[in-house]
Amino acid sequence: MSSQLRCHICGVSFNIGRVRRPDEPPAAAWDGFSTGYVLSYPAQFPGGGCPKSAQCMSVFRIPFASAEDLNGKHGFQEDMDDIEDDGDYVPDCPENDEPFELYKIPQISSANGSVSDGLQRGEPEVSSNLRRSSNEAYRRFLHLLEHPAEDFKMRPHHLDLSLATDLNSANEPLDTVPYFQTEHIAGGSDCRINCLGLEGGGYNGHNISFEDMRWCKTAQFLVRKPDQWCAAPDDDEFERSGHYFLSGLSDSVPHCDFKSEVFPRRHDVSSPNGQNVIGTLEDGQDYAMPFHPACLEVFKRASLYRYGQIDIEGLADWWFLEATQQSFYDFPRHSAVQKGKHWHHTDGDEFLAANPCFITQLPNVLAAAERLGNEIVDTSTSSKSEYTRLRCTDVFSVLPPELRSLILIHLTSPDVANLRLASRTFYQIPQYIFRSLTLREMPWLWEAWSTLDYSFWASTTGDVLEAKIKQHRQRLEKLQAAVEVLIQEGNHGNYQRNINEAAISTVQSLIESMEEEGASIKESVPAPFLLANKTNWYRLRCELARNSTSILGLRNRRRIWxxxxxxxxxxERYRAEGKIMAG
Structure with missing residues (x-):
């Protein structure tokens, strides 16, 4: 069985799913592969499913249709043609829909707990059911296009399947609904859909937000430059000067046996062969390094912090040298990063899928640490009268402030805390001491020291980028077509000048604005930056310590760092050994 492709920087799979909450739209759920949602296995499935206390729900979903399905490669196009040819057809309301023709749910043997799908491969009933259900599936699909606010009714996951008959107007028993056509909805944090130990699943939406997870399935690749390579206007500096370039983005990464389709096509590469493990070094030119765009942003800043420059060349060369089974799985990662072939969504490990750059809770923490006025010391725990009373007995009190600061600057946070307990002299500490501690002990909080912008690649997904570019192109083409029409219409008659000249000028101005707008689609995104003299560094550290586990994106950033x-x-070691060229 093929392995799942993983980010070579952070070690996490691209095939991550999410189970949505009841108050979220369908787009807030996805699985790791192609169904578009996490399956809702029946409550009597071996392993027990979710407890009733979780209050999980199930909702019937239209079977996922791939791009090939929509193009008619699996028998759907005929049904679409039938619908288009039927001029009298009016989409039905969901409550009046005719029943789907469905598979039976897996039969569970009471003797040994084994599962059978109840259908033998090649039985005529399979293709027959597909043909009968496809027409109605598309009728429902078209209806939802006209009424996007509607969704199929959610029902408690723990219905008595032998008595439940409210799925649709035909009172079809719920136990005829195949689990692979029902979506699981997490009722709360007690949801145990992942405890079944099956491939797939997803992280509970009650434990991690949709915004925090939006990036987790997006992959990008470092591709070796061919001999004949020409720079493009949107290339980064390291692409122009180094041996590797960036591919487009992919939001649907298959198993390792298949290449990923990316958007946009860059330098004539639309399907890079991303691999964590390559056969031989001689074959290395044919492979590419897979990574999350956000993880590359973490690496850039780690490299910048250590060397003062970004070493993408070293990163790619390291991947090439360690792209072996043993090296990849022996890399010392966080204990939550599993080393098996397939990713299992373990409850409590949701932080692994949180965006380390665009962190939803972080702006509030940074805003809370904003310092007003000219405060230069932390006085939150100082007591002036007590300090004066103990001055005569405190040996540090005879030291001038400059010497006390020199002592503090070389201490760690625990040492500073102990010193404040031992000596009242150190109750008041300059803010720059806490800033120095932050820079030394929390380099992953790059908002404190780096002004580097985020690459636009890390700020989007392949689907979103493609939709933006397509929409922009369509609007631009309409304006250009309008100019052509205005020119042709204005040239009729015996006029010395085009009578539509003013309108043409206006539309051409819009075209110029649109072209500038198109260039801004790929602009970098400014990262937050904390001004040294406008930040209460002591309070910032307290807030971060208080929220160290709840801010999932920051927790993941520390891990990736x-x-x-x-x-x-x-x-560094490989360069010292001569295995990697100096950057």
Missing amino acids: KDCEEILDRI
């Missing part, structure tokens, strides 16, 4: 430090250590 540690991996990047290990990667940089290995790059």
Whole structure:
């Protein structure tokens, strides 16, 4: 069985799913592969499913149709043609829909708990059911296009399947609904859909937000330059000067046996062969390094913090040297990063899928640490009268402030805390001491020291980028077509000048604005930056410590930063051994 492709920087699979909450739209759920949602296995499935206390729900979903399905390669196009030819057809309301023709749900043997789908491969009933259900599926699909606010009714996951008959107007028993056509809805944090130990599943939407997870399925690739390579206007500096370039983005990464389709096509590459493990070094030119765009942003800043420059060349060379089964799975990663062929969504490990750059809760923490006025010391725990009373007995009190600061600047946070307990003299500490501690001990909080913008690749997904570019292109083409029409219409008659000249000028101005807008689609995104003299560094550290586990994106950033430090250590070692050229 093929392995799942993983980000070579952070070690996490691209095939991550999410189970939505009842108050979220269908777009907030996805699985790791192609169904578009996490399956709702029946409550009597071996393993027990979710407990009743979880209050999970199930909802019937239209079977996922791939692009090939929509193009008629699996028998759907005939049904679409039938619908288009039927001029009298009016989409039905969901409550009046005719029943789907469905498979039976897996039969569970009471003797040994084994599961059978009840259908033998090649039985005529399979293709017959597909043909009968496809027409109605598309009728429902077209209806939802006209009424996007509607959704299929959610029902408790723990219905008595032998008594439940309210699925549709025909009172078809719920136990005829195949689990692979029902979506699981997480009722709360007690949802245990992932405890079944099956491939697939997803992280509970009650434990991680849709906004935090939006990036987790997006992959990008570092591709080796061919001999005949020409720079493009949107290339980064490292692409122009180095041996590797960036591919487009992919939001649907298949198993390792298949190539990923990316958008946009860059340097004539639309399907890079991303691999964590390559056969031989001689074959290395045919492969590409897979990574999350956000993880590359973490590596850039880890490299910048250590060397003062970004070493993408070293990163790619490290991947090439360690793209072996043993090296990849022996890399010392966080204990939550599983080493098996397939990713299992373990409850409590949701932070692994959180965006390390665009963190939803972080702006509030940074705003809370904003310092007003000219405050230069932390006085939150100082007591002036007590300080004066103990001055005569405190040996540090005789030291001038400059010497006390020199002592503090070389201490760690625990040492500073102990010193404040031991000596009242150190109750008041300059803010720059806490800033120095932050820079030394929390380099992953790059908002404190880096002004580097985020690459636009890390700010979007392949689908969103494609939709933006397509929409922009269509609007531009309409304006250009309008200019052609105005020119042709204005040239009729015996006029010395085009009578539509003013309108043409207006539309051409719109075209110029649209072209500028198109260029801005790929602009970098400014990252937050904390001004040294406008930040209460003591309060910032307190807020971060208080929320160290709840801010999932920051927790994931710390984990990835540690991996990047290990990667940089290995790059240094390989360069010292002469296995990697100096950057």
